[in-house]
Amino acid sequence: MSGDTNWDVVVVGAGAGGAAAAYGLCRRGLSVLLLDAGPRFDPSTDYPLTEADWETREFPEKPDSVGKVTFAPGQKLAGQEPLLVSGSRGLGPMVTNGIRLMDKYSHVRGIGGTTLHFTGEAHRLHPAAMKMKSRFGVAADWPLEYAELERYYSEAEQLIGVAGPESQGARWRSRPFPLPQHPLSYAAQTLGKGAAALGLNWQANSRAALSQTWNGRPPCNYCGACNKGCPRADKGSADVTFIHAALATGRCTIRPQSAVIRIEAGQDDRVAAILVGKADGSTERIACPSLVLACGAVETPRLLLASDGLANESGEVGQNFMDTLFTSVGALHPEPQHGRRGLPSDAISWDFNAPDAIPGVIGGCRFYNGAGESELGGLSAFALRAIPGWGRAHAQSVRRLWGHALHVGAIGERLPNRDSRIDLDPDVRDRFGMPLARIATSLGESEIARLRFMVKKSHELLAASGAERIYESYSSWDWFVATHVFGTCRMGSDPGNSVVDAFGRSHRWRNLWIADASVFPSSGGGEAPTLTIHALALRTAERIRGR
Numbered sequence: 001m002s003g004d005t006n007w008d009v010v011v012v013g014a015g016a017g018g019a020a021a022a023y024g025l026c027r028r029g030l031s032v033l034l035l036d037a038g039p040r041f042d043p044s045t046d047y048p049l050t051e052a053d054w055e056t057r058e059f060p061e062k063p064d065s066v067g068k069v070t071f072a073p074g075q076k077l078a079g080q081e082p083l084l085v086s087g088s089r090g091l092g093p094m095v096t097n098g099i100r101l102m103d104k105y106s107h108v109r110g111i112g113g114t115t116l117h118f119t120g121e122a123h124r125l126h127p128a129a130m131k132m133k134s135r136f137g138v139a140a141d142w143p144l145e146y147a148e149l150e151r152y153y154s155e156a157e158q159l160i161g162v163a164g165p166e167s168q169g170a171r172w173r174s175r176p177f178p179l180p181q182h183p184l185s186y187a188a189q190t191l192g193k194g195a196a197a198l199g200l201n202w203q204a205n206s207r208a209a210l211s212q213t214w215n216g217r218p219p220c221n222y223c224g225a226c227n228k229g230c231p232r233a234d235k236g237s238a239d240v241t242f243i244h245a246a247l248a249t250g251r252c253t254i255r256p257q258s259a260v261i262r263i264e265a266g267q268d269d270r271v272a273a274i275l276v277g278k279a280d281g282s283t284e285r286i287a288c289p290s291l292v293l294a295c296g297a298v299e300t301p302r303l304l305l306a307s308d309g310l311a312n313e314s315g316e317v318g319q320n321f322m323d324t325l326f327t328s329v330g331a332l333h334p335e336p337q338h339g340r341r342g343l344p345s346d347a348i349s350w351d352f353n354a355p356d357a358i359p360g361v362i363g364g365c366r367f368y369n370g371a372g373e374s375e376l377g378g379l380s381a382f383a384l385r386a387i388p389g390w391g392r393a394h395a396q397s398v399r400r401l402w403g404h405a406l407h408v409g410a411i412g413e414r415l416p417n418r419d420s421r422i423d424l425d426p427d428v429r430d431r432f433g434m435p436l437a438r439i440a441t442s443l444g445e446s447e448i449a450r451l452r453f454m455v456k457k458s459h460e461l462l463a464a465s466g467a468e469r470i471y472e473s474y475s476s477w478d479w480f481v482a483t484h485v486f487g488t489c490r491m492g493s494d495p496g497n498s499v500v501d502a503f504g505r506s507h508r509w510r511n512l513w514i515a516d517a518s519v520f521p522s523s524g525g526g527e528a529p530t531l532t533i534h535a536l537a538l539r540t541a542e543r544i545r546g547r
Helices: 016-026 132-136 146-160 186-197 242-248 296-306 379-385 391-401 445-464 530-546
Strands: 009-012 032-035 069-071 099-105 252-255 259-265 271-277 283-287 291-293 325-332 347-349 365-369 405-412 421-429 435-440 469-475 479-482 512-514
Touching: 009 016, 016 032, 016 242, 016 252, 016 530, 032 242, 146 530, 186 347, 186 365, 186 405, 186 445, 242 252, 259 296, 291 296, 296 421, 296 435, 325 445, 365 445, 379 391, 405 445, 445 469
Parallel strands: 009 032, 009 291, 032 252, 069 435, 099 479, 291 512
Antiparallel strands: 259 271, 271 283, 325 405, 325 469, 347 365, 365 405, 421 435
């Protein structure tokens, strides 16, 4: 059947990019239909952090809230020297027969997307990370400058209510953060002493979590469970920020559980419509005066490739797949660290974030207080992962050492390579007959060198902070479990080697736009991508309205 055609713009995907694009369009007077394959989440009922079993619960799953993907065979690591410590007692072996484990693409489908689950770091990209090809001979340059994106960063921060420090080095600002930085937790302060001993800068992280009341939302209560969903709406997920603001204009219509399964090409280099798969298994055709894709760096290329390779004139759709490198190292400290308290990822070091900051390696990284993101906030996880043994002696050790964990996390640059891509699985399809996305990913020599640096520096920081025993250390070397993914529909000035232009518009299809991390030409040196996705989507929305 054919759907209503009363919208100026159809936006597909209600996560970081789609939500910001919908808001940017609605506030400029355009009507928007916002579709997402996943369901709605209700913070007041879906995130039960007050229940006794809160720590055993992951972010809740609902029907259609997790998309299915398949994986190409894992990378062979035979002949590679393992990192300093590899594997974790509680997580089990992650390299089997010398092959890297391909585990999962961690994401949420629904109104708000993965921002419902994210920690809430709010980072601007390092300006030098936008010129990787011209300055360092790797990846690709962004076809815009940091200065062109800066006012959109500010607009996003104001709407969200980002709390942060006065300065973040190379990331210059036209106006201060809307809210003051959060106080550092006990564990962050301990790591700060270790950082000082090593000569590293250590500061409050910029966070999409309210340090004061903002736009009717309450300040953070520091429960430490950001990744399980925020029932108070103090975390700046897209549903309570951009989508709430878009709905307030009266010009936004939202349809959850509406999976787009095909884009229909029209005449005169314009897309004509989309085919939507509905929850009851039926399909609906919706005409598109303008179409914005914001399905993420896995699902956006999947949809284009499944639509007879739409917008793939360059052959670059699905290529240049990047996921950020990560390491996590946990240790026991002789003094209580109360890692379960406070805001996760509340402190950070940007010292090695610039593309040339790590000696002998192109591509940066950053270090942060990893206690919250390591999912070690509860007693059961601590008992299983940090303390060996069983029985009465084990219970006594847990009682004595509970709260003594100290974690350092690191996230680093990922350079694109031709062995890392998204394509269509030739054998596996969803219930609408659409091929699933297949993820292929391979670490290059520079990635492995960067990971070695990240693990080594994490160990040094823990030792300088007074930690005495490492009990777990794992990383992207062992385990593909991606949360930040980029690059499969790269933006650029040359239609021969990119998919969209500097504003996210297809080089060929005049009413087709992309507003998610698939347009990133480079991943950055460990920055969380959400704020940059917001800023790019706001810029794209302004361009659509101007045309």
